[in-house]
Amino acid sequence: MAAGEEEGSAAEPEQEPAAEEQPRSFKxxxxxxxLCEACDQLGWKVPTKIQIEAIPVALQGRDVIGLAETGSGKTGAFALPILQALLETPQRLFALVLTPTRELAFQISEQFExxxxxxxxxxxxxxGGIDTxxxxxALAKKPHVIIATPGRLVDHLENTKGFNLRALKFLVMDEADRILNMDFETEVDKILKVIPxxxxxxxxxxxxxKKVQKLQRAALKNPVKCAVSSKYQTVEKLQQYYIFIPSKFKDxxxxxxLNELAGxxxxxxxxxxNNTQRTALLLRNLGFTAIPLHGQMxxxxxxxxxxxxxxxxxSILLATDVASRGLDIPHVDVVINFDIPTHSKDYIHRVGxxxxxxxxxxxxxxxTQYDVELFQRIEHLIGKKLPAFPMQEEEVMMLTERVAEAQRLARMELREQGEKKRSRNDDDDTEEAIGVRNKVAGGKKKKRKA
Structure with missing residues (x-):
């Protein structure tokens, strides 16, 4: 990290010793x-493992590295200490939370509020994706907590007059491994240089x-490491299956x-x-209540x-990996990896x-026949052989005609959507060109009058 190794200590973080008696409540x-009352109203009856490890250390004023699997209650682990510190010393522009995706930013904001x-x-x-x-x-009103993706925050630090983070008291980097994997390293460096x-x-x-370790050395001082999951694993109550199928019959x-597990x-x-959008259209044509979520929306x-x-x-959300990390959707019963993830670790986040x-x-x-090696890597990572999901092949084959018709309609709708998008872009270009012409013409008239 260019932000300067001298900023933090390069020493290995202390490992928090396991508590002799596990705390039973947030109190x-x-x-x-x-804040205990607020937890109660949210239905948080007992703290999660990462909250038990991280909250007491954070309340003592220590820097924290929290390693925890997805869905482990990480937001509460950093939000509660920040809110408690804010209660003790009220101040505007008090905390900054950096996240890799827009959806996660909105979700963290909801939990803080x-x-x-x-x-x-x-x-x-x-x-990004919202009017600057x-x-x-909103920044001029000096909120207590800013939740941001690194790229857009740097835009504001460089271009928004009067906005700075020189009085900041807390920095949180959530899903730090993913922030760095998405090549936000330069932006994180810039942010570290302009905060206290x-x-x-x-x-x-x-x-x-390795990137997270490097960031830890640059950004944290004598941190305490709170790890509740040191190896890649999936939760015990998750039943995991695979189905081996010819690629052309995936749909x-x-x-x-979806019919077998209806309800x-x-x-x-x-x-x-593109495949997210196509599959959503295909399922809608077959009467399913499917909705897409991807980066081009x-x-x-x-x-x-x-x-x-x-x-x-x-009842069906089709998504790219934009939705695999951090999003808290309480009632997902079944996760289907329609396209196998190319990175084995993404499997953990998806099924989480x-x-x-x-x-x-x-x-x-x-x-499919093209995915065998990727699937073997996933089994190796999670340390278990997955069972095959029981299937009735004949029943699948009976669906092929109806599915083929739905595929044809979905392709047509995708084409139409593409054409509408192109024509909208052309209209925007035309309007821009007309605007430029009018400005030029206006300038010439003024000159003639002069």
């Missing part, structure tokens, strides 16, 4: 009464990569499984935005999809969308 961890509702906490979300002017106005060295820093990550097998809510992961549409699924207005908070869940991974 036992040292959380103040007003819910936990801090009784103490009047104000948060602002600063992410309205964000500049005298601050508390919490770094949360599912994995301890038919998907429809078969459940599904998250289906696809590898590309506008921010409003992405949040709309997420909220409809959360509110159970739709189900069987959360002690509930059970299922995951089914589609393995």
């Amino acid at each position: 036992d961890l040292g959380v103040t009464d007003v 819910a936990l801090g509702s009784s103490i009047g906490v104000q948060t602002t979300v600063i992410v 002017m309205s964000q500049s106005l 060295r005298d601050r508390k820093t919490f770094l949360f990550s599912a994995t301890m990569t 038919s097998y998907l429809v078969y499984i 459940n809510s599904f998250m289906i992961f696809c590898s590309t935005c 506008s921010q409003n549409k992405r949040l709309g999809s997420l909220n409809k699924f959360k509110a159970k207005a739709r 969308r189900t069987a959360r908070a002690g509930r059970s869940g299922k995951s089914i991974t589609f393995v």
